Amino acid sequence: MNRSLIEVYAAGAQKLRQAAEGLSRDDLLARPGPGNWSIQELVIHLTDSNCNAIDRMKRIVTEDNPQLLYADETAYVDRLFHDQQSLEDALTLFDVGRRQWSRVLRLLPDSAFAREGTHNRSGVVTLGAMVEREITHLDHHMVFLLAKRERLGKPLRV
Numbered sequence: 001m002n003r004s005l006i007e008v009y010a011a012g013a014q015k016l017r018q019a020a021e022g023l024s025r026d027d028l029l030a031r032p033g034p035g036n037w038s039i040q041e042l043v044i045h046l047t048d049s050n051c052n053a054i055d056r057m058k059r060i061v062t063e064d065n066p067q068l069l070y071a072d073e074t075a076y077v078d079r080l081f082h083d084q085q086s087l088e089d090a091l092t093l094f095d096v097g098r099r100q101w102s103r104v105l106r107l108l109p110d111s112a113f114a115r116e117g118t119h120n121r122s123g124v125v126t127l128g129a130m131v132e133r134e135i136t137h138l139d140h141h142m143v144f145l146l147a148k149r150e151r152l153g154k155p156l157r158v
Contacts, residue, residue, distance in 0.1 A: 001113040001128030003106075009131050010102035012138045013095035016046060019145050019156060020091060029083055032151035035144050037077060042145050044082040045073055046138060047090040047097075053134050054101045060117040060127045061108065068119040105131065 113128035
């Protein structure tokens with residue numbers, strides 16, 4: 001894995017925070033499309049996913065070929081009251097998680113990024129691939145978040 005990706009991974013927190021700034025509670029809970037989720041649901045989904053991914057990456061580093069379990073993102077949004085959670089707390093949790101885990105990633109030897117875990121749905125995954133996937137996952141959802149802002153009449157260019 002290209003170690004410069006660790007800095008891209010770490011910078012994702014500021015990118016997400018900037019994309020959610022300047023929106024009212026109504027804006028955050030609106031569902032202007034694309035997709036069915038609100039901006040708040042997107043942010044909290046990303047935070048939940050980030051926490052799950054960090055746990056999986058820790059287990060890859062500390063265990064031999066750990067089993068990594070699927071988490072149903074739709075059930076999380078449908079059943080965990082995303083509309084009643086704190087956006088600020090979610091952004092802070094995302095930020096702290098990325099900062100803290102990035103510190104560990106920077107200290108790992110190159111060989112650690114080839115360590116593997118086995119996901120019960122997607123199969124074998126390496127630590128390096130997980131870091132890259134988390135960057136891609138955020139970027140994927142940023143497209144939706146920015147399009148929703150645009151539809152709300154509050155565009156943001158990042």
